[in-house]
Amino acid sequence: MANSKEIGGFFELELNNGFEYHGAAIALNTGRNAFEYILEANNYTHIYLPYFTCDAMIEPLKKLKISYEFYSINNNLLPDFNFKKVQNNQAFIYNNYFGLLGNNIGAIRSKCKNIIVDNSQAFFDRTLLDIDTFYSPRKFFGVSDGAYLYSKRKISQFLKTDISYNNMKHLLGRVDMGAQKFYKDYQRNEEKLKDQPIKRMSSLTQNILKNIAYENVKKKRRRNYKFLGKYFNDINLLQFNLDNDTVPLVYPLLLKDGGSLKKALIQNNIYIPTYWPNVLEWTHENSFEKFLVENLVCLPIDQRYDEADMKIIIDLINNE
Ligand SMILES: Cc1ncc(COP(=O)(O)O)c(C=O)c1O
Structure with a gap:
């Protein structure tokens, strides 16, 4: 009699057996x-x-x-x-x-x-x-x-x-x-x-x-995005519609002088990624893409955060 399935012994990292969002992929x-x-x-x-x-x-x-x-x-x-x-x-x-x-x-x-x-x-x-x-x-x-x-x-x-x-x-x-x-x-x-x-x-x-509360993640990201939007849509050089099923990665705030804001936020522990440094090597001096790399401030809106966190970001930006 042969059996290859391991049964018993020490525990693995305990995870729930839920569903993948893209289970069909x-x-x-x-x-x-x-x-x-x-x-x-x-x-x-x-x-x-x-x-x-x-x-x-x-x-x-x-x-x-x-x-x-x-x-x-x-x-x-x-x-x-x-x-x-x-x-x-x-x-x-x-x-x-x-x-x-x-x-x-x-x-x-x-x-x-x-x-x-x-x-x-x-x-x-x-x-x-x-x-x-x-x-x-x-x-x-x-x-x-x-x-x-x-x-x-x-x-x-x-x-x-x-x-x-x-x-x-x-x-x-x-x-x-x-x-x-x-x-x-x-x-x-x-x-x-x-x-x-x-x-x-x-x-x-x-x-x-399989352990992620996907519906909850969607709600939080959308809520945080909208909350920032109330403050920044008027000054943002980029304008997007948030349809009912859109779930953003970040709130992309494009400002003429976004580069210095980005630095100030990072100094205050608000981590702003740069999408994408390699683009500077690929494009010419006056390209829109170069302007984006240097001045787009991608504000975090993810599921770890709530409106109190968004308020911290808003206050820091308003004080800049
Ligand atoms: C727009 C975009 N496409 C493709 C990739 C590649 O994905 P991965 O790093 O999982 O290979 C990335 C990031 O790395 C990305 O930002």
Whole structure:
């Protein structure tokens, strides 16, 4: 009699066995590897992608030796692009910035059939089922890696399953001792995600993603976003509509002199990310993209925070 299932003994990290938000998707190791999966499955030979994106997107293009071209975006963060350029064996990447630009995907699909939606910043955006779309959950939740992918075509190669337990130090450490002591570990984990093969999502990441109160997360993010909006929509150079099912990553506040505000907030322990430093190397001096990198103040609105926290941010900005 043989049995391979381990029963009894010491306990593992205790997690509830709930549901993944994207349970129907293919669960992989990183967003860039989900993009690589799409490239391989479709044999694309040329890709159009925005200047304003993360440099991780270039990794699979280089690996597969696929040529690429950048396009610009306009003041509404929408593509300034002639879709007729996209040929059969080529694809266009649409970036759903901050989760706030999902509404335009349908309109773009009607102009261009080979679109890939990068929902790395839009975890909750519902997919148009016939469009290849990927997500990077660690931008929204405390996981070290992982990706979800909706892809019309599948690849046949065997995929190993990722292992994440050694990548959790920054997540665990922040709970015990705060962010500052573990920022280097966070960066180390980001480094480790580079140049990985396509793998299946680790059991640890997947199990953590089964533990999230997604409806609660949605409500909190929307509430915090709206609360900041009441104070900042009038001065914000970017204007977005928050539809009923839109769940933002951050509140993106664009100001002429946003760069100095960003510095002041960071000095006051309000951590503002820069999306994306690599863009400065790709674009010219007077580009809108460069202005965005330098002056966009992405205010945190995530599920860890409530209106009292938003008030702290508002007061700091008003006192600047
Ligand atoms: C817009 C965007 N696309 C793709 C990626 C790649 O995702 P991952 O880091 O999970 O590979 C990122 C971030 O890294 C991103 O910000």
